[in-house]
Each structure stands twice: as structure tokens, then as C-alpha cells.
Amino acid sequence: MSPLYDCDDESQLLSGMRAARQAIARGELVVMPTDTVYGVAADAFSPAAVQRLLDAKGRGRQSPPPVLVAGVTTLEALVETVPQPVRDLVEQLWPGGLTIVLPMQPSLVWDLGETRGTVAVRMPAHRLALALLEETGPLAVSSANRTGEPAAITASDAEDMLGDSVAVYLEDGPSDTGIASTIIDATSLVTGDEPMVRVLRDGAVTREQLRAILGDLLEPDLVDDEQQGAP
Numbered sequence: 410m411s412p413l414y415d416c417d418d419e420s421q422l423l424s425g426m427r428a429a430r431q432a433i434a435r436g437e438l439v440v441m442p443t444d445t446v447y448g449v450a451a452d453a454f455s456p457a458a459v460q461r462l463l464d465a466k467g468r469g470r471q472s473p474p475p476v477l478v479a480g481v482t483t484l485e486a487l488v489e490t491v492p493q494p495v496r497d498l499v500e501q502l503w504p505g506g507l508t509i510v511l512p513m514q515p516s517l518v519w520d521l522g523e524t525r526g527t528v529a530v531r532m533p534a535h536r537l538a539l540a541l542l543e544e545t546g547p548l549a550v551s552s553a554n555r556t557g558e559p560a561a562i563t564a565s566d567a568e569d570m571l572g573d574s575v576a577v578y579l580e581d582g583p584s585d586t587g588i589a590s591t592i593i594d595a596t597s598l599v600t601g602d603e604p605m606v607r608v609l610r611d612g613a614v615t616r617e618q619l620r621a622i623l624g625d626l627l628e629p630d631l632v633d634d635e636q637q638g639a640p
Contacts, residue, residue, distance in 0.1 A: 413564055413578040416442070416537060426541065428577045433545045437576035438462055440553045440567045441541060444534040445506050445590050445613055446560040447567050448477070448550040449575060450541075456520040459549050463522065465574035467556045473522030474551040475508050475529035475592075479542035484530050487514055487547065492598040494606070497622050504534035506590040506613025512599050521549060531590055537581055552589060562587045588613045598626070 414425025429439045436458040439450045449465060451458035453476050462474060478484055481499055485491055488511040491499075495509060513528040521528065533539065542548060552560040553567035553575075561567035564580035591612035598604050607628045608616060620627045 411568070411573050411575055411578060413568060413580055416579055416581040422537075425577065425579050426537070426544075429541055429579055430544050432576040433458075433541075433548070435576075436461070438465060438571075438574060439541075440561075440564050440571065440575050440578045441538055441550075442535055442564070442579060442581040442584065443477070443538045443550075444504070444585050445588060446562055446584050447553040447564060448538075449553040449567065449571060450477070450548040450550045452545065453521065453547040453549040454519045459519075459521055461574070462549060462551060465571055466551060466554070468551075470522035472556075473524045473529075474549040475531055475590075476521070476547045477538065477542055477550045478530055478532050478547050479539055480532060483547055484532070487517065487528055487530060488512060489514055490599055492595065494598055494623055494626055495595050498593075498619070499532075501622055502614055502618065504532040504539070506534075506586070506588065507531065508590045508592040510592065510594040510596060510609065512596055527594075527596055529592060535581075535585075537579060560587070560589060586613055590614070591619075593619065 414421045416422045432439050433452050436455045451462040508529050508531040510527050510529045554561050555570045558570055562584040564578040568578050589612045591614040592610040594607045594609050605628055606626050
């Protein structure tokens, strides 16, 4: 049985963080808390570890995992460029529940799955997640559950679903919100083809928050279009 560390206990916290770092270095999986839901994490630069993550969740390569980072500097290293509207979003909403899809840096040597040249990046607002990311570098992280099951809001929930496919579980009590991050696609801000930010998944960050920063660059809201008689 894989160990579960209670991070409210200082001695278990230190042991758990050390075990998590070592597991990531070996290409194994770790369940860790974030500000949204619990995530299952793997070394983003280890194709075998990323495949292990997809297998644990029961997902195919057509569903590549997002990448969590410890700061904006790492975001800049992972993507081709950071457009000013994205910088505005990051300045106001990171760390937090916003995942941003951008064209990836072409020089990167990694394999997250069928990404079509993009990467989804987020900086979580959780002390343990950030501490681990500072030690390990970017991590491929997806919600800690089997595909089709509810997202785990505790490490124990995740353990019930993922079992021994995960090497280390870090328990830090129930997630703050239990709501997954909002995912937006900002690739067209880089490609220049009809620049528009699309919401791929509604979540912790609302469309109202996004629109307050992006203005007309955010895709029109479907409800608003229907109210105006749009097809």
C-alpha cells in the first residue's frame, strides 16, 4: 500500500514532501493538494511518467494533462510567447484557478500526449503545491480521479480511486473550493488569426472576471448571444 502523509503533522509533512520529491525523480506519481481539487502529478519531462499518469486515470493520449508551474518565469520558458492580455490575466488571477492554453516552446523535448503544439499551464494557489513545484520544476498534473469519477477533494478520496498506481499521497484536508480550474484557449492571440480567448471549461474563475480583464477579446457569452437573437 502506498504511504499517505498527513501534512497537518509537521513531522509527516517533512517526510511526505521528501518522499514526493523522490517519487517524482523516479518517474512515479504523487497525489498532492491544490487550491482547486487534488491533483495526480508526474514529471512533465518524463514521457514514461506522463504515460503512467494517463494510464492511472484511464485516459488516452488525446487528453494531455495540464502543467503546473511555480511562477511566471517558468510559464515564459514553456510557451512560445506570452501576449500582453495573458500577462494581464496572470498578474491579476495567478496564483489561482485559471489554466491557460498557449503554443508551446518549440525547443522543448517532452511528450504530454496529442497536444497539437500547445500546452495548458497553471500556477496553483496552494503552499504545498508551490513548495513541491519549486523543488521539482514543472509537473504534469491532472485531477486525482479515474476518468468519469468525481474529482477528489482529499487525498483519501484519490487513494480510493487510484490505489497503488500512485507512489505517494499528500493529505492536507479538503480542498478549499472543490471546483476545478477554468481553462481558456489563448492560442489565437499568438497565431494572429482572429484573436479571441475561448473558454474551454468553466470553473473557479468566472467569465465575468475574465471579461473585466480581457474585454472584447473574450469570446461572446452564449447566453448573451441567444438573448440578442444570434443563431
